[in-house]
Each structure stands twice: as C-alpha cells, then as structure tokens.
Amino acid sequence: MKILVAVKRVIDPYVKIRVKTDQSGVETQNIKMSMNPFDEIALEEAIRLREQNIATEVIAVSIGSDTSQETLRHALALGADRAILVRTNKSHTSLDIAKILQKIATQEQPELILLGKQAIDGDNNQTPQMLAALLDWPQGTFASKITVNGKEVQVIREIDGGLETLSMTLPAVISTDLRLNEPRYATLPNIMKAKKKPLDILESDDLGLSLKEHTQIISVRAPSSRSAGIKVDSIEALVDKLKHEAKVLS
Amino acid sequence: MSTLVIVEHNNKHISPATRCAFAAALQLDKDPVLLVAGHQCQAVAEEAAAFAGAGTVLLVDNPCYANPLAENLTALVLSIADSYTNILAGSTTFGKNIMPRIAAKLDAVQISDVIKIIGKDTFEHPVYAGNAIETVKVLDDKKILTIRTTAFDASSESQNPCCIENLDKPFTDSKISFVKHELSKSERPDLASAKIVISGGRGLQSAEKFKLIEELADLLGAAVGASRAAVDAGFVPNDYQVGQTGKVIAPDLYIAVGISGAVQHLAGMKDSKVIVAINKDPDAPIFQVATYGLVGDLFELVPQLISQLKAK
Numbered sequence: 001m002k003i004l005v006a007v008k009r010v011i012d013p014y015v016k017i018r019v020k021t022d023q024s025g026v027e028t029q030n031i032k033m034s035m036n037p038f039d040e041i042a043l044e045e046a047i048r049l050r051e052q053n054i055a056t057e058v059i060a061v062s063i064g065s066d067t068s069q070e071t072l073r074h075a076l077a078l079g080a081d082r083a084i085l086v087r088t089n090k091s092h093t094s095l096d097i098a099k100i101l102q103k104i105a106t107q108e109q110p111e112l113i114l115l116g117k118q119a120i121d122g123d124n125n126q127t128p129q130m131l132a133a134l135l136d137w138p139q140g141t142f143a144s145k146i147t148v149n150g151k152e153v154q155v156i157r158e159i160d161g162g163l164e165t166l167s168m169t170l171p172a173v174i175s176t177d178l179r180l181n182e183p184r185y186a187t188l189p190n191i192m193k194a195k196k197k198p199l200d201i202l203e204s205d206d207l208g209l210s211l212k213e214h215t216q217i218i219s220v221r222a223p224s225s226r227s228a229g230i231k232v233d234s235i236e237a238l239v240d241k242l243k244h245e246a247k248v249l250s
Numbered sequence: 251m252s253t254l255v256i257v258e259h260n261n262k263h264i265s266p267a268t269r270c271a272f273a274a275a276l277q278l279d280k281d282p283v284l285l286v287a288g289h290q291c292q293a294v295a296e297e298a299a300a301f302a303g304a305g306t307v308l309l310v311d312n313p314c315y316a317n318p319l320a321e322n323l324t325a326l327v328l329s330i331a332d333s334y335t336n337i338l339a340g341s342t343t344f345g346k347n348i349m350p351r352i353a354a355k356l357d358a359v360q361i362s363d364v365i366k367i368i369g370k371d372t373f374e375h376p377v378y379a380g381n382a383i384e385t386v387k388v389l390d391d392k393k394i395l396t397i398r399t400t401a402f403d404a405s406s407e408s409q410n411p412c413c414i415e416n417l418d419k420p421f422t423d424s425k426i427s428f429v430k431h432e433l434s435k436s437e438r439p440d441l442a443s444a445k446i447v448i449s450g451g452r453g454l455q456s457a458e459k460f461k462l463i464e465e466l467a468d469l470l471g472a473a474v475g476a477s478r479a480a481v482d483a484g485f486v487p488n489d490y491q492v493g494q495t496g497k498v499i500a501p502d503l504y505i506a507v508g509i510s511g512a513v514q515h516l517a518g519m520k521d522s523k524v525i526v527a528i529n530k531d532p533d534a535p536i537f538q539v540a541t542y543g544l545v546g547d548l549f550e551l552v553p554q555l556i557s558q559l560k561a562k
Contacts, residue, residue, distance in 0.1 A: 129350035
C-alpha cells in the first residue's frame, strides 16, 4: 500500500505572531518555520504503517515556494521514501490545495492519504475533507486511532463529547488529531541519508489546473487585546472579588 | 438570497452550536431554512420550527442519517443546494467534518470560524490561533460558512412553529459505515456552553490529582476543561481540550489551574468574561489575560477554595 502524506511549512508554533502594520498579513520574514505539527503526526503514522509492513511506500508532498524543500527534507529524514514539491509562489485557498493534491493523487495512485487535521497558520481545517470530496473517497477526520485490515480501515475519531468509530474501504483520506501518536525526532544519520533521497519538483502551472480567484483578503489585523487584571493574595480575597466585584459567584 | 442552516442534533435535542449558527444566519436572511437530517427525530424538527425567525424546517427522517456521516449528509445537501446562497453550520466537530466536503463539491471556498458578518459576502475570522483576524470577501456565488459559536449569542426566543416539510431523500455510500460511539458520560454541563469552566493543566501532575479540578467543578456546577499539555500527558480525554486545536469557549467564569497559558490555549478561552488564574509561576503568560491572578501552590490553594465554597 502506497501512502501519500501532505505536509505544510508554517510559522513555528512557538514563534510569537506579529501582524504587519499595513494589515496585509503577518510577518514571515526572518522567522523560524517548521512542519505543521499535525502533519508531523500524519507522517509519523504513515512511517509506522510502513514499519509494520502494512505500507510499502510513503511519499511526502508539499505545495509552496522553494523553501518548502527544507520541510520535505525534514520529512525524508523522519522516514518518508521520497518527496514531491509542487512549486508555486501564490497563496492558495484550501480548495486550490485540495485540487492540486487531487492531481498528485491521480498520478501517484495512493491507497491512503494522510493529512494533519488543520494547519496552525490558517486554522481552516478544510483540506482533507475537500480532497476526499474531489476524489469521491470516504473520509475519516480527526483520527486518534487508525487500524488497517486489508482493504478496510477503521478510524476512531475525536468528536465533541467523545469518540466515534467509522469503518471505510480504501482508498480513503484520513486527517490526524493530536493523540494519534507522538512523532519521532530525526536522527543525524537519517538527516544525512535524507539528502540522497529523491525529491521531485513539479510546477503548479504545469498541472493543467485552472485555479480561479475565490476570495479577496481585505485586511489582516491584530485582535483587540485583553488587558491583565489584578493579582489577589489569598483565596478569601479571590472569592470576595468573584462574588462582589465580578458577580459571577453567588 | 436564501440561507440554509444545517442542524446538529442527537435525534433528540438540538446542539447549542446550532442556535449560534442560526443567530448568524439571521444576519444574512430574515427567514433562514433549517435542515434536520436524522432518524426518528421529529422532536428535533419541532424544536427547530419554534426558533424565532425560522422560515421552514426541512425534515429528512431516514435510518441512513441516524449518525451524521459526512458522505451521506453531503449528498443530501447537494441535492437541495441550488436553492440556497448561504449554507451555515456551527464550527464544531460536526460542522468542521461536513462543511468542507459540501463546499468542495460546489466548487466554493469555505470560511471557517466566522466571528463577524460584515456584509453579504464579507466575513471576519481568526487565523494563527486568534493572533490575527482576517477580513475576507468571498467571490463565489455560494457562501459556505462555519460559525464560531462564542461570537454569536444564541437566541432563546421562540415563535409559533413554522412549517415542517418532509423530504424523502435517502443517500448512502457503500464505502463507509458507522461502527460505534463512545460518548463521555458526564453529569456536568457541556463544556462548549457551560457558564463556569474549571480547567487544569500540566501543573496537576497526574490523572489522579486532576480529580481536584473535578471536585471544584462539581461544587460550582461547572464543566471541566484542560490544556493541551494535560491531554498530552494523559490526565484527561481529548474532548476536554480547550484551545486552538480543541474547543473554543467563552464562559462567564473561567478558572485556569496549573495552566501556564501557551498561545494555543489562550486561543480557546481568552474571550471568557472573567478569567481566574492559579499558578505557582508569577511570570506565567496566563496572568497577562487573567482578571484575577493568584500565585501559589495549587495543591494548597484549590483545597482552600473548595473548603471556602463549602463553608458558605
């Protein structure tokens, strides 16, 4: 079984986000970038399935500028067998990304596509479901456990209020949630080996897709900030404030 | 310009998130249509018909909708989508699962987590864990939106029930089937809509010690939440998680115990009316958003708080 994993280069989760003063977006110059944490979980799951001899090949794909090669090399160091960069300098909506991934899926014919449930930049939580729709494949979103049984896969999903188990036939699209696994770190020998693994570059303009403008970003602003309140020095003082000042306790 | 709201329910009751999505729909349309797809869910349709402002309720009662599979519901919505300009649902795991599938089939974008409707095609939504607010204009004819429930007040007003129209439209997909649910059984209020929430973080140290949070919550009739660190450490299940990748809530009172206040946690609770932080580190970022902060050992302070509340 071939697995395709989509990985996105995003601002590192521990970097403080600064909105540009002209409200055109957020500051990305000279800022540490990382693989989207949920995509790392997706990749880890794919690698584990290959280690269990359930998968035969893990292909990492990323869509972005040349700098995304760094993210793909990281994926190769973690254990992906090969990588594909779909090169573009445009910013794309989730729908465009899903259309590009659909093209790659048609070329590569994977039986399973794993993606993080959301990227921590746009926080959209859309691409996996959109890709499943375009391919007309079943979807298992927010997975916390994946069990492959021949042509069937069982997915335990994190839903509001608990868990849901679905059974679907392959090929399928699965999006990964936090508790699915704990991703490994890349070792130095594997980082060295990754430099020799194949990384193909495709131009997004050569895929034969006609992507149209669906949105227009009007502005990106900083949220109104919440000011810090006061420190109290005892539980008595706290309870008093909650009862008589904030009036949230009776 | 008509608007469809997809009702989230358990075949008995409507989820509070749907009321918030409906409140948003009323800003786009004077009489939105509500779609209730389920099995043996007449009571849900009747509840929806009494929503003040509801134009029509479409009821599709069929065993294939007993559980909300995205594949089946997408096919159903597509079969009626021609009649609607706006399609909305709450931004819950239900809405997040289904809406992008519908949008892609309609070749339309989706705007996730809408917090403000500026005009018929222009919306505000948070990005980067709420550290930036994007205003976006949708150029597609259809507007597919998930609604951040904390940003729209659910109306409790009712009306004389509007008409309930039965549709016979079963859709199934042989490629997927529902196996089972394991829902957390809790006597406590729902985390997403509770007035008071007590959350614990890594400072609680273990699942055993996390019970202190539950004891405090039960005393106040509150829901229990947790930081991602507490979920990662296995103290509590993931559906307790408050934050960028968990639930976004805005209760009247949020008490954060042993939570440092990572950006991704703040994204889920910083719109709470009153925030209390109890943490031993005086420099913890949680104090920057707390209305009332108390520095000290939670294992001394929380039992004190419990006995103080019991004493009254």
